[in-house]
Amino acid sequence: MKKSKMFFLLFITMFKIGLFTFGGGYAMVSVIERELVEKKKWVNHEEFLNILAIAESTPGPHAVNTSTYIGYKCAGFFGAFFATLGVVLPSLIIIFCISLFFDKFMSLTYVRYAFYGISACVVFLILSAGIKLFKHLKFNIFNTVIAVIVAVLMVTFSLLSIGFSSIYFIIIGGGIGLIFYLITLFVSLKKFKPKGEKLIFDNGSIVKKELNKTPEEKESEKDA
Amino acid sequence: MLDLFLTFLKIGTVSFGGGYGMISVLSEEVIKHGWLSEQQLLSFIAVSESTPGPVAINMATFIGASQGGAIIGGVFGSLLGAILATLAVVLPAFIIILVIAALIRGVLKYAGVQAVLAGIRPVVIGLIIGTAINLFISVVIGVSKVTDTPNFDWRALTIFFLIVAVYFSSSLIFKKKISPILLILISAFLGIVFYGFLGFL
Structure with a gap:
């Protein structure tokens, strides 16, 4: 296929997906899968799962991550460019048009009342999105404790009006993950050293049991 | 305008977990800059959804768009603001994915990278839930910090519980999750009923 034709196809396909998919991220990703994997066969299923894992592990909107990757795979840098442009453009046009008359719209009394009601609903939507993601996460002490601590600290800081950016939470979380991993690595390395064996021997069988158990447990947590 | 661009660049760089993962950082930045009130932010989220x-x-x-309209003014200002903010939020993801796709395909397989991500994942979820609780406190109890005088809004609380009830009963009866758009429409109707028609209560 000629490159320029591929650019156009990528752009049009992603534009269509951006225009007709409601509900963002996950809804969009499933439409992308149907269009590009099942119908157009531009990427195979395994590759798509790979792309999903990458989209989830990198910052930014999932739809953008996915279309950039697929675009690059199909037609290089400009493929990525046109695919991303395609997925973003409908949003830009629609929201821009809405924003032009939104203030006038909001000044209508009953519209304002409607949006008071919608506020309560949006709070619920955010909460349920958080809970849904939590269910998808592998259930273990590490994940639960971190999620709960972050939520509690965030509410506390906000109520006491202490300025502590969410970004710090994310950085600290990444740091904790890394430290946790290094400790696990260190413990499991130590196990194979003769020096470590002696230590276990000196302290009796209970320690040995613990040492044998912990790395495996942590290993399985990490796999999640 | 540069501030707008840079702020969204920052948001795009740290927002793990897609749209909802972005809300915690977004609401912080937007309120810190005084761009939107909490009520406006919630309406914007509803429209975006x-x-x-x-x-x-x-x-x-x-x-x-709303900031561009406020700073520069007119349709052109809105358009410029919309383009700048969108470009800024897309750019980090675009670059990161390109780098991964082109140069370091295996980067996410390294145990160290996985460990960092394993630490970030629960944090993002905690942030989303924390944001929801903060917004709940502000919408229903009417305070954003402890020193504020509470301004309890029983209407918002009632609508919240009605929405929860609709959500769970629909998934029980129809065995299918109700779409967020339908929930938003129902809550808009409830808002008109409770704040408009029942406004005398």
Whole structure:
């Protein structure tokens, strides 16, 4: 296929997906899968799962991550460019048009009342999105404790009006993950050293049991 | 305008977990800059949720347009703001994915990278839930910090519980999750009923 034709196809396909998919991220990703994997066969299923894992592990909107990757795979840098442009453009046009008359719209009394009601609903939507993601996460002490601590600290800081950016939470979380991993690595390395064996021997069988158990447990947590 | 661009660049760089993962950082930045009130932010989220396209992009465009309109003024200002904010929120993801796709395909397989991500994942979820609780406190109890005088809004609380009831009963009866757009429409109707028709209560 000629490159320029591929650019156009990528752009049009992603534009269509951006225009007709409601509900963002996950809804969009499933439409992308149907269009590009099942119908157009531009990427195979395994590759798509790979792309999903990458989209989830990198910052930014999932739809953008996915279309950039697929675009690059199909037609290089400009493929990525046109695919991303395609997925973003409908949003830009629609929201821009809405924003032009939104203030006038909001000044209508009953519209304002409607949006008071919608506020309560949006709070619920955010909460349920958080809970849904939590269910998808592998259930273990590490994940639960971190999620709960972050939520509690965030509410506390906000109520006491202490300025502590969410970004710090994310950085600290990444740091904790890394430290946790290094400790696990260190413990499991130590196990194979003769020096470590002696230590276990000196302290009796209970320690040995613990040492044998912990790395495996942590290993399985990490796999999640 | 540069501030708008840089802020959304920052948001795009740290927002793990898609649209909702972005909300905690977004609401912090937007309120810190005084761009939107909490009530406006919630309406923007509702509009972004009920229009097609990625929620994160919709929110960036929306806030960009409203800020562009406020700073420069006119249709041109709105358009420029919308384009700048959207570009800024997309750019980090675009570059990161390109780098991964082109150069370091295996980067996410390294145990160290996985360990960092394993630490970030629960944090993002905690942030989303924390944001929801903060917004709940502000919408229902009417305070954003402990020193504020509570201004309890029983209407908002009632609507919240009605929405929860609709959500669970629909998944029980129809065995299917109700779409967010339908929930938003129902809550809009409830808002008109409770704040408008029952406003005398």
